[in-house]
Amino acid sequence: MSEISLKKVYSGKVRDLYEIDSRRMLMVASDRLSAFDVILDNPIPGKGEILTQISNFWFKKLAHIMPNHFTGDTVYNVLPEHEAKAIEKRAVVVKKLTPVKVEAIVRGYLAGSGWKDYQKNGSVCGIKLPEGMKEAQQLPEVIFAPSTKAAVGDHDENISFEECERIIGKELAAEVRAKAIQLYTEAAEYAKSRGIIICDTKFEFGLDENGTLTLMDEVLTPDSSRFWPADQYQVGTNPPSFDKQFVRDWLEQSGWNKKAPAPEVPSDVIQKTVDKYLEALNLLTEES
Ligand SMILES: Nc1ncnc2c1ncn2[C@@H]1O[C@H](COP(=O)(O)OP(=O)(O)O)[C@@H](O)[C@H]1O
Numbered sequence: 001m002s003e004i005s006l007k008k009v010y011s012g013k014v015r016d017l018y019e020i021d022s023r024r025m026l027m028v029a030s031d032r033l034s035a036f037d038v039i040l041d042n043p044i045p046g047k048g049e050i051l052t053q054i055s056n057f058w059f060k061k062l063a064h065i066m067p068n069h070f071t072g073d074t075v076y077n078v079l080p081e082h083e084a085k086a087i088e089k090r091a092v093v094v095k096k097l098t099p100v101k102v103e104a105i106v107r108g109y110l111a112g113s114g115w116k117d118y119q120k121n122g123s124v125c126g127i128k129l130p131e132g133m134k135e136a137q138q139l140p141e142v143i144f145a146p147s148t149k150a151a152v153g154d155h156d157e158n159i160s161f162e163e164c165e166r167i168i169g170k171e172l173a174a175e176v177r178a179k180a181i182q183l184y185t186e187a188a189e190y191a192k193s194r195g196i197i198i199c200d201t202k203f204e205f206g207l208d209e210n211g212t213l214t215l216m217d218e219v220l221t222p223d224s225s226r227f228w229p230a231d232q233y234q235v236g237t238n239p240p241s242f243d244k245q246f247v248r249d250w251l252e253q254s255g256w257n258k259k260a261p262a263p264e265v266p267s268d269v270i271q272k273t274v275d276k277y278l279e280a281l282n283l284l285t286e287e288s
């Protein structure tokens, strides 16, 4: 990727953070793809730009629910013009927040680790569910299913709401849960009208200098969520997806043990994944 004349302070699985000053950072989305918390060797061309556009769309659409991490600056305000031009579609200027130390996962349907949890325990994240539910079935109500924030290389771990309260405090836990459910519910309703079921998603929050809970990171992208095409949705089967699940399914059948390094992903799987990301962006954001 192109050079950026700011100090890099963090390199995550997908995004890199650069310091602008004591209050602001530049967040740049790469084309890296992580699956099962491992970064694949093959980049997905254009993915960082698509993810950033999807995220920006949601930040704006959901801004009435709570504050977000945007400062209002563009990349042109903080970088020399040629640098800004090269990354403008994949970068945003954000407030430097103090991260809330849990991942706020919200589930509307039974899939992935939620489905596994249910099969084993009849519950998801300690929340008891009716008997006889099927894979991919819509949950009787939206569930807040927090997890720990793992360091690079580790897996996030599902935790109970009580554990979440112990980590971040009762009051903050209640606020995070309420906001996460509200964000998901509103977004899922909109996405459904565009032909996308949002099965589940993960939000990240931070606290600003006044201690105000603020939405940060990325929002409702195919990377942080399971998107399903509504017209192919069928209870009882794992629906095909727009997104990473496609790569995940390929990796699952490859027999990989889910420890780095991941096997090389074939180029047709890469291309289909690019197409899926683009399709999601277009479905969500195109004027009707
Ligand atoms: N406004 C913000 N303030 C502080 N940290 C943030 C902000 N927005 C995002 N982050 C953090 O930046 C990182 C984004 O990079 P990412 O590739 O998602 O990393 P990770 O591998 O940790 O998920 C995440 O660790 C996320 O928590």
Ligand SMILES: [Mg+2]
Pocket (backbone or CB within 6 Å): 012, 013, 014
């Ligand atoms: Mg992340």
